[in-house]
Amino acid sequence: MMMSSFYLFLLLPTFFSIPINCFNIIQAATHQNPTAFYNCTINATFASNSTFRSNTITLQNWLSSNGTTHPRTYNTTVVGKSTADTVYGLYFCIRDVTPGMCQDCVVEASKLISSLCTTAKEAIIWYRVCFLRYADRHFFYNVEETPSVTFVSDVTYVGQVGLYNTILWNMLNDMRTIAAADSNKMSAMTKKITDDQNLYGSAWCLPYLSTENCSWCLSDAIAYIPAGCCKGRSGGTVLYPSCGIRYELYPFLKEHIIVPLGPPPPPQRDSRPLAPTGFVNMPLIPFFLLLSLLNK
Ligand SMILES: *[C@@H]1O[C@H](CO)[C@@H](O)[C@H](O)[C@H]1NC(C)=O
Ligand SMILES: *[C@@H]1O[C@H](CO)[C@@H](O)[C@H](O)[C@H]1NC(C)=O
Ligand SMILES: *[C@@H]1O[C@H](CO)[C@@H](O)[C@H](O)[C@H]1NC(C)=O
Ligand SMILES: *[C@@H]1O[C@H](CO)[C@@H](O)[C@H](O)[C@H]1NC(C)=O
Ligand SMILES: *[C@@H]1O[C@H](CO)[C@@H](O)[C@H](O)[C@H]1NC(C)=O
Numbered sequence: 001m002m003m004s005s006f007y008l009f010l011l012l013p014t015f016f017s018i019p020i021n022c023f024n025i026i027q028a029a030t031h032q033n034p035t036a037f038y039n040c041t042i043n044a045t046f047a048s049n050s051t052f053r054s055n056t057i058t059l060q061n062w063l064s065s066n067g068t069t070h071p072r073t074y075n076t077t078v079v080g081k082s083t084a085d086t087v088y089g090l091y092f093c094i095r096d097v098t099p100g101m102c103q104d105c106v107v108e109a110s111k112l113i114s115s116l117c118t119t120a121k122e123a124i125i126w127y128r129v130c131f132l133r134y135a136d137r138h139f140f141y142n143v144e145e146t147p148s149v150t151f152v153s154d155v156t157y158v159g160q161v162g163l164y165n166t167i168l169w170n171m172l173n174d175m176r177t178i179a180a181a182d183s184n185k186m187s188a189m190t191k192k193i194t195d196d197q198n199l200y201g202s203a204w205c206l207p208y209l210s211t212e213n214c215s216w217c218l219s220d221a222i223a224y225i226p227a228g229c230c231k232g233r234s235g236g237t238v239l240y241p242s243c244g245i246r247y248e249l250y251p252f253l254k255e256h257i258i259v260p261l262g263p264p265p266p267p268q269r270d271s272r273p274l275a276p277t278g279f280v281n282m283p284l285i286p287f288f289l290l291l292s293l294l295n296k
């Protein structure tokens with residue numbers, strides 16, 4: 001029972017690892033809410049009463065309501081009278097979430113970004129299981145790598161570091177190849193490091209990206225892992241607007257559990273980046289509700 005709740009606990013659906021160390025934090029939306037990060041790119045470039053602003057609000061309403069039949073991702077465009085007033089937007093939810101969870105997240109994210117970025121021509125918010133972005137240009141197919149958010153486990157990998165790095169590097173690159181070729185532009189993997197330790201990963205691109213562009217975006221995200229954020233660490237996440245990649249020593253997707261590699265490893269000291277920091281503020285009830293949804 002303890003074991004199973006431990007695993008459930010680890011399977012909290014979220015875009016990020018728990019932000020122990022968060023490089024390049026864009027802006028925590030509120031202090032109570034360490035699960036939201038946003039950036040009002042190109043802020044304050046138009047009057048808050050402009051047509052663009054009202055089109056942006058229309059777009060956010062469309063994303064919140066028209067997306068009900070699109071459980072993971074949806075794009076839409078509010079065409080203005082002039083090109084300058086046209087707004088492009090999309091949302092994207094992580095795998096593993098139910099359409100209802102995705103929709104709820106988009107509604108919340110949309111409210112947050114609307115109240116936070118009142119004068120932005122372009123904005124992005126990562127919120128729990130979804131992200132939402134809008135801009136005054138068609139960006140759906142592009143490889144966009146800023147703004148970005150990175151999370152890294154504060155735990156350094158203990159063990160055969162050379163072996164770990166090799167397995168990690170190979171897994172990240174395998175996930176890139178599979179995601180780029182996949183029609184949904186997603187991949188998830190489990191690799192054995194030792195008899196009692198596995199490495200878990202996932203990679204995704206926006207489904208609008210071409211195979212080449214998905215591969216390009218993920219290559220850059222992967223290169224950032226040893227070079228930028230996460231060298232030697234036991235877990236890391238790089239989120240770009242067009243793609244993202246994550247690895248951990250614990251399973252964080254249903255798929256990681258459904259295809260088990262032998263008996264599940266016992267919870268280990270060095271695979272526990274879920275330190276209380278940053279977690280105490282999170283409302284537990286909704287998470288347990290999410291769990292029961294996930295577990296249906
Ligand atoms: C955006 O600009 C407005 C007006 O200058 C300012 O009030 C607001 O705080 C800015 N928002 C962010 C997130 O920088
Ligand atoms: C919109 O803002 C401009 C100044 O930025 C102002 O002159 C105009 O009267 C405002 N229009 C409305 C409808 O509030
Ligand atoms: C979204 O819904 C609104 C009405 O709620 C509708 O006018 C609009 O055409 C819809 N947009 C898309 C892209 O489906
Ligand atoms: C790939 O991304 C580049 C840069 O963002 C963009 O200009 C190009 O149109 C994209 N190619 C395809 C096939 O979507
Ligand atoms: C927001 O994004 C822009 C463009 O990527 C970047 O230049 C800026 O530094 C970001 N702002 C913050 C607060 O990270």
Ligand SMILES: CC(=O)N[C@H]1CO[C@H](CO)[C@@H](O)[C@@H]1O
Nearest residue numbers: 074075076077088140207208
């Ligand atoms: C409204 C809009 O721009 N829809 C686009 C969403 O993405 C698909 C796939 O790239 C396009 O075909 C749609 O035109």
